[in-house]
Amino acid sequence: MTGMWCSEDKSMFHAMAKFLSTSNPGCAVALVNYRLTTPETPDINFPDHILDVYSALTFLAQNKQNAPYDAVNMVLAGHSVGAWMLLAAMMQSDPASTKRALQIPVLDAHVRACFRTLILVDGIYDIAESLKEYPGYADYYTKAILQKGLEASVFMGLGCNAWIWAEQAMRTNVILLHSPEDELLSYAQPCILLQRLAHLGATEQHSVTIPAPVQMHNPQNQIACWYAGKRTGSDAALVAQIYGPQVHGVPGRVQVDLTSLSGTHDGALHTEVFWTVLQRIAAQDSIHEAL
Template identity: 30%
Template sequence: MSEPVNGMVGLWREEEGGEGRQREFITLRRGRRGHDVSETRSEYRVRPRDLSELAPGRMKTCSVLRSWLGRPARRSPRPLAPLSSSSLTSPAVEMLIDFEELLAVPYVSQPTVAHNPLHQFDLYVPKSPSTTTQAPPLICFVHGGAWRSEDKAQHAQLARRLAAHTRFPVAIPNYRLSTPATPLRHPAHAEDLLAFLHFVLTWSGPPSSPCPYDPTQLYLLGHSCSAHMLTSIFLQPPESISDPSPSPSPPSSPAASDPSSPPLPPSPIPTPAALSPSPALLASTRALVLSEGLYDFDTLLRAFPAYKSWFIAPTFGRLRSYTPWNTASYRPRPGGAHLRWLVLHSRGDTLVHPEQSALIWRHLKELYAEPQDGDERGTARMVCRDWDTLTEEHNDTLAGEVYPRLVADFVRDDVAWRASDK
């Protein structure tokens, strides 16, 4: 029998049956109502790439440990979800991965005031044994939410999946939001993101521990509005853009009903110097993965006119045109020719139409002078896409297993490709 790890002991059982092999992780302690119970604070399951890792009858001790900054890890019972029949007959195997979770790490220095939770990030570090002494790359996932909602904690499970599939650390930052209580215009949100990226580039790691990643290998993931934020940073607007005229406020808006309250001015017209990453950050960023993104607001509003009052006007101002912020027309940053891009779009997304992803994909293809036809799989092209594999709704894509596997495959392949090119 294997030794207990954080209060949990188990083994992998494999059986040959008429329908093939069944593989199941069996814990050796039972809780109330027949559930398998782990004493650790949280658990996660992932399917490994290579089934040969699990030989028949091989025992594996598994656990998850959450480490809090400045606080000891707490433990509470949580039932393990029962394995479904489909997972038992699947050719893949699930295993538990150890994590160290560093939560609420501030990325903006505020020595005289309490840290703003919107200027913090969470870091998920897989603890599985490494086959190399080199520090791994860092994956950064930036949440969406139409510039007005969501929090890093909502994507903790996704971070664990990404970290488990890649064995790389995953960071998820917060950033300030545009709300009625905190009216903010672009580029404030993207400025926070840029500050976070510059922080992780120079961070020495948690107290008494080395930095758990290689800051010269960054992989950035943007979903929905954060895909726009990333393209605003790693692409640049033209030198000269005309100032769009404002459109009248609707009768129900505060500006129309209260003339004494001056409206918030529109976002400043972007320039190439705005949101410019440092040369070190640009050189350290290896690739970007954009999913369900927004890249051309004028095209978006023709398909979804209600979005203007919902989140476009609160973020950029109420304007007749949003051409200055349509990143599907931006140019490459000098020194960014090494960046690779993966554009994802789900067939089940009804909140953002596929034309948005098509616009940025075609534009990036033109920037890199790559053909827009042919099968992209198995190639080392700089601009890739997948618009067929994902089938869930806009945010549901992040809750399933398919998105992290697509991202993990792309990131691992890019790491291997760059290593072979040295």
């Protein structure tokens, strides 16, 4: 799942699905679409997209009798805004943080319990925070999320900093992947998510080191893209001061790889490197063995 709510189609990932199913005997792959917000469909907006995703997840979880897969032991993967929607599916609004904001729809508890691993790739994890770094993205969010009569303050409730884990997701493994060559999203978003998950706490914890500087270019970024190219040292220092270079207290069930992928924000999805990572995760019972 990908596309910023306004583009992409599951047909673009047939090659990836074929690779996964043929390289992993017995592995069934489902590609999920959701309705898009386009000039032709301006009335499709929040929460239509995520409800479509929930419908697909519910079908996969409840189709147990004749399913050619283990319907109570599934792996979910989402990219960009697709990662945001999958994270929302496994979390829920924190009442203390979202009193004046939109509430994310709640996925059925029995459906949540069917997913053992959540793979989040080059994701947007907190919309309000992303707008501080990329104000140029506001137009995408506004068209897809804001309904008539609502104000931009609703963005505050649509991200991990306003969410808590749903009870059924407390044991779900989380794998966080980010391409160092992503030109649209910096390491700030995974850092924001890791800090939030560390804040929510866990018995087993570990630390995550943020990779060394990478040259990237994004003219839409107004306040120092994480380690971005052609930025001053003070800008890089500002971001490093906010997010890193290490995030401590990350739950043990959360594994992070910020270096293995290659390619641009969309291009990374069409590389054999990414497909192989997915194949290994699907094949292994232990995520530590897969990464």
